[in-house]
Amino acid sequence: MNARFYAPDARAEGELVALPPDEAQHLTRVLRLGRGASVRVFNGRGAEFEATVEETTKDEACVLLGPRRQSAPEPRVAVTLAQAVLKGDKMDDVVRDAVMMGAAAIQPIVTTRTEVSVATLEKGRRRDRWERIAISSAKQCGRAVVPQIKEAVAFETFVPTLAPLTLSATVLMFVEPGAASEAIPLGALDSKPSAEAMIVVGPEGGWTPEEVAAGVAACRVVTLGERTLRADVMGVVGLTALFTAWKEF
């Protein structure tokens, strides 16, 4: 298949569209494509087109949109992954994998045992970085949707938003085996999918007892098997388990 590029301005066949700088550089410098090359572009909101490179300079690329093409289908249930920010570049992997698995959005959260503050995340422009990773992962996995990376929020700000959400969505907080007597195995949930869902995953050091109690009060608290899973795979395991139960696989 032709190389795929992200072009948020792409709307309809016949348009001439400039690629964003990162994408233009990928086209011209990495893949060394020029005028007349056949490519694919997707707009990050579900539309994908055949396209032809119309003009390039060292840092710019314009493409002419051709017919719409099918991209990898989106899951029927829009699942947001609310993930406690992990150490180092582990959060990068979580973003990349969640996009690949079909997550609809990613909500970074800062919990008691998260080793970075909301202010530090903002100062370090981590959200911009995660957005670039989401675009890159969408390019690789074949999606035409780039999941939204939300602003990082503190757990105390986040948890009050959950109870109202449960009226229309399936909201699941994953905890370690034995962390809460109220926790039920994922397999014991009814498997009828809501239109929307959210899964909430803690940091390396786990949830505090207070956070688990707040989760129990606000949403459904579930376990994934009876072994202790590492925080950096919990998101991908949770997405896989839900999509399997809901016959997306």
Place this chain on the structure above:
Amino acid sequence: MNARFYAPDARAEGELVALPPDEAQHLTRVLRLGRGASVRVFNGRGAEFEATVEETTKDEACVLLGPRRQSAPEPRVAVTLAQAVLKGDKMDDVVRDAVMMGAAAIQPIVTTRTEVSVATLEKGRRRDRWERIAISSAKQCGRAVVPQIKEAVAFETFVPTLAPLTLSATVLMFVEPGAASEAIPLGALDSKPSAEAMIVVGPEGGWTPEEVAAGVAACRVVTLGERTLRADVMGVVGLTALFTAWKEF
């Protein structure tokens, strides 16, 4: 919970057991435990005990086994992960995650697009390394079973073993969406578990068409969703999907 140590010689309450050198050093040097400390030991074959440190030197530790204790339960279906060896330390992560997910054994395989040979793996003593990682992961996730790491084999040697295995086990080769017209979505399989199963996962560069054809002839070829998954999460995604379908979660 008390720290857990791997003691393959542990068999019954009342025995005095020497820990293997790595474990003894973990006990004495990292955790700085000494005579009288309460610990847990597991033998890697499913038995776990309370234990008391009886004697330590700089590099040795003996423990006295107390009563049997429950460890994290094993899945009812014994699933072997046959994984094409990945680049660098990515295979380490696959081993660690597969143990944590409850795999019964790991079979490294060398395919056409695997960037290392069976001879190089043997020379580099990679199997010893993976065994140490499996022990470490079992300690962390709470299992009392250390999954067997099998000798790496070439795909050509491996694939003829699959057809006979399908008589008693569910054998699934995961392929990318569109890789084979015979491939069916995982969700379309009947969900009655065999007592044993094997999942077969390719390398970063994917299977060759010849390997896919050999898989189609030997076992069931399945896809996991319609997005292209990275090779280093395919194993954990496959294990999660099977264990969800089989109500292990």
